[in-house]
Amino acid sequence: MVDFVQMIVSGVAVGSSYALMGLAMVIIYKTSEVPNFAQGEMALVTSFFTMMLLTTFGYPVWLAFALAFVFAAFLGAFLEFAVLRRAKNPNILGTIVITIGLEMVLLGLVSWKFGAEHKTMPFPIGPYDSFIIGDIFISKLEALTLVSALGLMILLFFFFRYTRLGLAMKATQQNSVAAKIVGIRTNRIMMMTWGISSVVGATAGLLISPVIMHPFMMWDPMLKGFAAAVMGGMTSLPGAVVAAYLLGIIENLFGGYVSIEFKSVVAFAIIVLVLCFKPSGLFARHYVKKV
């Protein structure tokens, strides 16, 4: 029983970083229907930038993190402005290829600038400090990630529902021409969307960095976050978060009780199953377009 509870707790803990990446992907997809495969590398660039502020320039953690979020917002906005917006009427395949290209450019940039040797980021909470209750443990860093993911989800939920900017973002996604007619500057909205998404993704990157840093560190969380976003319906923020936690729990239970060798591929098996039986995802409403 202790093992079972521990696996659930561990699943929730690891699901938090998937949730943050999933949220970041959903934000962009909700507004522009672009599945952003550069999401992980955008977080990677911000994480290495933060490490540079902390280790090379000796900034205090609070200042480095504040600057990191500003940097992440500008990075996201810049990429939308400089790359995505320049594409002439790209179809979905075109945007996927563009984001994959961006991913490779950012990955190469980090490898070139910071080298490929493993590093860790200084952080006030040790990556392996933990809370132990009875025989159950959760690392403090993962607890912080959990709180961040849930907090951001709630914040974003209210942002999209009750703020003018959030509503403008939703309007842009649902009908960009109509949004333009009523005076919404859709280009600016897209830029802001990428900025906000980049900040959410960067939160995941910054909370992974105290454990280990190398150019490929965001690959696994990004893929799992994408799996969670697909499972949750790609447009539902709570859906992506719940799916991420489910994914983390299923992975842990599968690793504990079925096969540890195939633990990592469970996420992708789930994507296939969801796409077969409920293509719109577990939590999104199914829209039918009239032709």
Place this chain on the structure above:
Amino acid sequence: MKKGLMVLFGCILCWLMFTSLAWSEEGVTDTEIHIGQWGPQTGPAAAWGSVARGTGDYFKWINATGGIHGRKIVYHMFDDGYNPAKTKAGVKELQEGTGIFGWASGVGTSPGLAVKDYLMERKIPWVGPAAGSLHWVSPPEKYLFGVYPLYYNEARALVRYAVETMGKKRVAVAYLNDEYGKNGLRGAVEELESHGMEVVAQVPVEKSDSDVKPHVMKLRKADADMVLLWTTVSHAVRIVGTAKAMNFAPQFMSTSTCSDFPLMTHISKGLWEGVICATFGELPDSDHPGMRHYKKEVFDQFASKDERWGMFYAAGIIFVEPMVEALKNAGPDLTREKFVAEMEKLTGFKGIGPEVNFKPFDPDDMYCRQGTRQTFLVQCLAGGKAKKLTDWITLD
């Protein structure tokens, strides 16, 4: 007249072709010897990328001190990202495009396996693969010379020390689920069997795993008092860290690939202290004259400013020292066959690594091509310093 000219041209062409075969070897000119190596400068195994850079700086020093019989070594190193498909593409491109005399070192079991048959079919020498896989020498290949202690033997040495010296009773193994990890697992299983014991848990780790809590839970559930880690550097650190978070504190032991203690201490934030590793060469901070010599002559003069005088950098020298010795011994008329003959004559060769002994080719004796049976054990101390626990151990 025209026909006569064509015949003459054909004859000249044949003459040129055959004379080039008779007079020179691929990858060797009057002034150059072309040697290739792959090494992960990016990707999951980039921590081992300094092996290839160490070899490069060593060759620069050889060139600066006159080369080998008047020839400079032209070193062709490429980044394969620890991706076997890239390794194969890069090796083929260099071999067929530039023409390489022989291949030095090369990190990784899987990348090496991707090109082993290609090189052996073409009778191209390959010395010192930077991985202790049994695949290089079992069965032996005439043109492949192993310098790295076998992972199989490293695992045996570690388990023997744990059982005989430390009195450990419950040994578990966490291994990367590929040939590298399985070589270590096999050594541990066989050594334990020779002591009438069994592995209490065998836990495979996939390259893509970033969450190792389920793995550590299995190790804890098995109540292991010694855990042998045969994984990548980052997985090893995560396992040790997660175990600490779970209040699970067995004696951790690991392979030589995780024996760069300053690096391991840094990325584990000090948790690597106390871990025991096998190793393949003298320690970077040792007083060994060879190490001091290479530090001063090679590292200080030729290494880039971001480079660190560490275990893997020195490994880049260790794995090719026998190659350089045989190139010198082969004399000015260098051919691959002469080179192989000189490699076979190396006995009792001692550089900064283990003692190296090769023999004439015998398809039934893997030790004709596995040059060393030695390893020694070191323990990580605070600040990434190392304590030698044993002298060189020779395994049968």
